[in-house]
Amino acid sequence: MEKPSDLQNPLFTDEDAAWAHYETLRWPDGVVCPKCGSVGNATRLANKTTRRTRKLKDGTTKEAEWTRRGVHKCKDCGSQFTATVGTIFEDSHIPMHKWLMAVHLVCASKKGMSAAQLHRMLGFGSYRTAWFMLHRIREAMAERGSLPPLGGAGSSGIVEADETYHGKVENPTEYTTKGEKFRRSKAGKGPSNKRAIVALIERGGKARVFHVATANRESVERIVRENVDKSARLHTDESRLYPRVGHEFAAHERVKHSRGEYARGDVHTNTAEGFFGVFKRGMTGVYQHCDEKYLHRYLSEYEFRFNTRTKLGVNDKERATLALKGAAGKRLTLRPTQNA
Known part of the structure; x- marks a missing residue:
């Protein structure tokens, strides 16, 4: 039997390892350009560090720095993109290794994990960051598209x-x-x-x-x-x-x-x-x-965790992988004009 995921796994601590893992899940058959759809015809660009100064509510300023990783340039149309385009991770400045850790923790918790607890465990700057993160993960868990009826052939009936x-x-x-x-x-x-x-x-x-x-x-x-x-x-x-x-x-x-x-x-x-x-x-x-x-x-x-429960042969690692795969094709912005 496969051992449970180790929380010290490089996927949860190293940003490059986390990006490599997610790119493999997102593009199992080669890099796909989201604009023109070409497969395996893109060049990886060097990581680029960006700095930005933000003004906080109390009037003070805070300088933020992050590295833009995983950028590819399509040789056919010339567009630049990452594996997060068109997913719940798009436009997020949260490190990918923290995203992977959050998905694992939520998928491994039978009754869920509160935003307050996730905020404490992952060391986010605000509670709202963890709250919004959890809603994005729930969006990835939601089933979309046409589903076969329950109780049909191959089931208990x-x-x-x-x-x-x-x-x-x-x-x-x-x-x-x-x-x-x-x-x-x-x-x-x-x-x-x-x-x-x-x-x-x-x-x-x-x-x-x-x-x-x-x-x-x-x-x-x-x-x-x-x-x-x-x-x-x-x-x-x-x-x-x-x-x-x-x-x-x-x-x-x-x-x-x-x-x-x-x-x-x-x-x-x-x-x-x-x-x-x-x-x-x-x-x-x-x-x-x-x-x-x-x-x-x-x-x-709760529906996702029930449908990927241990009795159906799914462990915590596999459940998290399914949630990550479900992130593609879904965006969640929660703008004031959006009907959430």
């Missing part, structure tokens, strides 16, 4: 569907999608307008998790239809959101929690509930606060 609600009633500054403050339900069992989350989990396979404005029948049925193979067995609890759409699949089997039934043979939703358990412990114990407009990014993080 069972898909669990469940929903949960996230938020804090006690905090008056917390709001729902509609801009309303959280309120308690008539039954007194918690807020009636928390942030709704729907999860579809293939038994023994992967998960897909969605934040929806309202978990009603229409929104849940649309998610199930678009993401579950018609040949699958759908497992749910007694929720009234699933009976109608359940008829569209090979079988719809339910467990009756109100009667103390949590499993009947292989019929249960324990995998989905286990996923929600890890998510909630992480959100309350690690992150503590999450603005609703960023909730989908946190869900992408």
